[in-house]
Each structure stands twice: as structure tokens, then as C-alpha cells.
Amino acid sequence: SQQGEEDPQALSIQEGENATMNCSYKTSINNLQWYRQNSGRGLVHLILIRSNEREKHSGRLRVTLDTSKKSSSLLITASRAADTASYFCATVIMDTGRRALTFGSGTRLQVQP
């Protein structure tokens, strides 16, 4: 079963615009990570935010985490055509001995040049 669910499922914007995608999860987490996947290839790690952090930046990426609402958002500023990809949030769950990433279903981002 999916721990996280991304919203929206698909997003189409123009180059230069900002893209915001959201992730909700169900159980307490240790950390939350965002990954990018191009055309069904391998996933690339973008950013990790720990449960005691509220906001994190990396270049054009900004991630927020609200543990009270069990949600996170990924903001890509000044988007480029090369940002076209699927974006997934993934959580590491606290209450199991299993240390695995649990992924959502992803947001497919299309950046029009």
C-alpha cells in the first residue's frame, strides 16, 4: 500500500513558472525524501527533510514539512523544460524495524518551453 500520496497527479506549466506538488502520508515518519524520475528510468534523490525540520532549500528546490498535518510540499522555482519528469515523495516509517522507503504514486510534471 502507498504511504504517501502526491497531489496533483499531473501538472503542466510554462517555462519560468513555479511548480508546486504536495505529498500526504499516513503514519509517523523519521524523514521524508523527494525523488525525480525521468521517463521510467532510475530515481534521482533531490532532498531529504527530517521530521524535526520544517523547511529545507536546495538550489531551485524548496521543501516544507508539516508533521501535524502529515504533509509535505515541493516547490520548484523558475522551472525549465529539463525539469519535466515524475516526482515522488518517499517516507521512512518510524514504527517498524524495516528501513525501507515507501513511495507515493507521483506527480507527472510537464514544463512547456
Add this chain to the structure above:
Amino acid sequence: DAGVTQSPTHLIKTRGQHVTLRCSPISGHKSVSWYQQVLGQGPQFIFQYYEKEERGRGNFPDRFSARQFPNYSSELNVNALLLGDSALYLCASSLRDTNTEAFFGQGTRLTVV
């Protein structure tokens, strides 16, 4: 430095057959995880190995098995293939456990006919 390498990249098998997928982690990484990604969905956790021991298993039937070798490379085996096993199989390595970022290979695209 070489990233995570997986072989083969593509594979076509017939129902009922057996398949072995291989993964070499990044040098120095001791944790290897396997994920199955069906088209249009997020990756689903199958197995995690750390220091050659199984640390976690996802909700997959016993037809799925894996192991990790002394050099930390890993194999995923699937017996009695079903059409529903058609998917992208991803291997990820990390230094320790999944509190650190995971580095994914490009995957093996398995098609069962």
C-alpha cells in the same frame, strides 16, 4: 565513481520461467534495496539487505527472493513468473540504512509474456 549498476537492462521472459536480476552498489555502500515499479505507479519495496543480512521484506510472495554477496552486490530472483510481474525493477544502494539518501540504478525492465 561508478553509480549503481543493474543488469540486464531489458529482459523478456515467458510465464512460469525464472529470472535473476543483478545489482552492484556504489563502492563503499553496504545497504542494497530492491523495488518493483509497475507502469504509472510509485516503486514498491521488495527487499533490503545490509551487511549481507536481510533487514526487511515487503509484501511480495515467496516467489521473490534475494541475497547479498560478500562484495555487497545483490541478486533478485523471481520464480514461476506471472504476467503481473512485468515491471521496472530498481536497485538502490546507500551507505548505511535508508535514513541517508538512496542511489538508484537505471533499473531492469522485465516483460513477462
